[in-house]
Amino acid sequence: MTDQARGTAANRGRSGAMIRFENVTKQYAGGVAAVESLSMDIDRGAITVFVGPSGCGKTTSLRMINRMVEPTSGSIVVDGQDVGQQKAAELRRSMGYVMQSSGLLPHRSVIDNIATVPRLNGVPKADARRRASELLDVVGLASALGKRYPSQLSGGQQQRVGVARALAANPPILLMDEPFSAVDPVVRHELQEELLRLQRDLAKTIVFVTHDIDEATVLGDKVAVFATGGRLAQYAAPEEILRAPVDDFVAGFVGRDRGFRRLSFQEGDNVAVHPVETVRVSRLADPNVDVGSSWTLAVDDDGRPHGWVPRATRQNIRSLADVVPGGSLYRKGDSLRRALDAALSAPSGLGVTVDDDGRVLGVVRSAEVLELIEDARLDRGRADHDTAV
Numbered sequence: 001m002t003d004q005a006r007g008t009a010a011n012r013g014r015s016g017a018m019i020r021f022e023n024v025t026k027q028y029a030g031g032v033a034a035v036e037s038l039s040m041d042i043d044r045g046a047i048t049v050f051v052g053p054s055g056c057g058k059t060t061s062l063r064m065i066n067r068m069v070e071p072t073s074g075s076i077v078v079d080g081q082d083v084g085q086q087k088a089a090e091l092r093r094s095m096g097y098v099m100q101s102s103g104l105l106p107h108r109s110v111i112d113n114i115a116t117v118p119r120l121n122g123v124p125k126a127d128a129r130r131r132a133s134e135l136l137d138v139v140g141l142a143s144a145l146g147k148r149y150p151s152q153l154s155g156g157q158q159q160r161v162g163v164a165r166a167l168a169a170n171p172p173i174l175l176m177d178e179p180f181s182a183v184d185p186v187v188r189h190e191l192q193e194e195l196l197r198l199q200r201d202l203a204k205t206i207v208f209v210t211h212d213i214d215e216a217t218v219l220g221d222k223v224a225v226f227a228t229g230g231r232l233a234q235y236a237a238p239e240e241i242l243r244a245p246v247d248d249f250v251a252g253f254v255g256r257d258r259g260f261r262r263l264s265f266q267e268g269d270n271v272a273v274h275p276v277e278t279v280r281v282s283r284l285a286d287p288n289v290d291v292g293s294s295w296t297l298a299v300d301d302d303g304r305p306h307g308w309v310p311r312a313t314r315q316n317i318r319s320l321a322d323v324v325p326g327g328s329l330y331r332k333g334d335s336l337r338r339a340l341d342a343a344l345s346a347p348s349g350l351g352v353t354v355d356d357d358g359r360v361l362g363v364v365r366s367a368e369v370l371e372l373i374e375d376a377r378l379d380r381g382r383a384d385h386d387t388a389v
């Protein structure tokens with residue numbers, strides 16, 4: 001049984017499904033079969049990501065949920081009701097929709113853009129604007145930005161406004177079509193974190209389209225990998241897709257470093273944190289302050305890391321500018337991927353570990369992280385063996 005069949009059968013009849021595709025096919029004029037016999041259940045209150053190469057029918061599938069695209073055959077049921085029986089305009093307003101280019105109206109202020117759907121739903125102007133202003137805060141934007149026009153915002157800010165606008169009518173469902181793909185990687189990462197934070201509070205049913213498997217595994221409670229022609233190749237939790245791709249297509253799409261990416265799903269609670277020698281940045285200029293036998297970590301007066309001081313060059317190091325930049329930081333309890341990356345990206349080979357306020361707790365060592373990875377693998381092997389016998 002494929003994962004598609006397993007996922008669908010397992011969810012059938014359970015109250016967990018918010019959106020159900022039943023044998024849905026879409027053939028565009030000219031004969032392009034964009035989606036072929038798609039059957040799947042989308043869980044309520046979870047993020048489901050549609051991922052796959054360009055042209056595989058992700059956007060078509062997404063748009064059939066709110067009838068921006070009509071299926072050629074089959075049906076889509078949302079919360080027990082066939083969307084084909086509902087008025088398309090009302091249906092569209094009942095779901096939030098965020099797309100790649102934020103889709104904001106250029107001649108309306110940010111506040112009025114966010115208030116658009118509530119106004120269409122008959123909410124009085126003052127109430128709609130008040131709510132829009134609150135939503136700016138929810139998506140992490142200063143209220144002063146509300147008076148600006150979309151062209152006066154950065155790409156990342158525009159996408160946040162797009163999310164606020166989609167949330168304005170408080171819809172239970174959010175449809176998001178490559179919403180973060182037009183911004184740079186740093187902003188994209190921030191927007192992803194922000195979406196996960198929002199979702200912890202809001203618990204919407206979110207369907208998110210991307211062609212980026214990394215984004216899919218970071219965001220998705222479940223990931224649907226589409227192959228060309230709208231074939232659902234695998235539908236499972238991201239950890240499972242990385243660990244056990246069902247076929248060569250999925251394995252190829254997921255990429256060669258899937259083993260490394262899967263470490264994101266292994267908790268790093270057991271990683272040993274060792275003491276580290278530190279030197280305060282404010283005392284670097286003092287020739288009487290010695291540093292340790294190998295690498296010493298430079299910290300500010302609050303104990304936050306600022307880079308590494310190599311012993312051999314101690315005499316040349318007199319200010320922060322001379323310190324070797326550090327690697328990524330590891331927060332106790334983060335995944336093993338973060339622990340390993342912290343160690344591998346530090347010039348000292350020691351992964352700086354910090355508390356929630358960013359203060360140094362110590363360091364982790366890559367060899368020890370690798371041991372934990374190996375232990376987890378052996379444990380899994382034993383568990384699989386026990387299940388098999």
Ligand SMILES: Nc1ncnc2c1ncn2[C@@H]1O[C@H](COP(=O)(O)OP(=O)(O)OP(=O)(O)O)[C@@H](O)[C@H]1O
Pocket residue numbers: 028029030032033034052053054055056057058059060061211
């Ligand atoms: N309006 C349309 N008319 C005809 N063919 C279309 C139309 N929209 C999409 N298609 C075709 O349907 C197929 C699926 O397109 P779709 O946009 O759903 O894919 P996608 O996976 O979202 O791709 P991308 O990641 O490039 O956006 C493609 O072959 C596309 O050319």
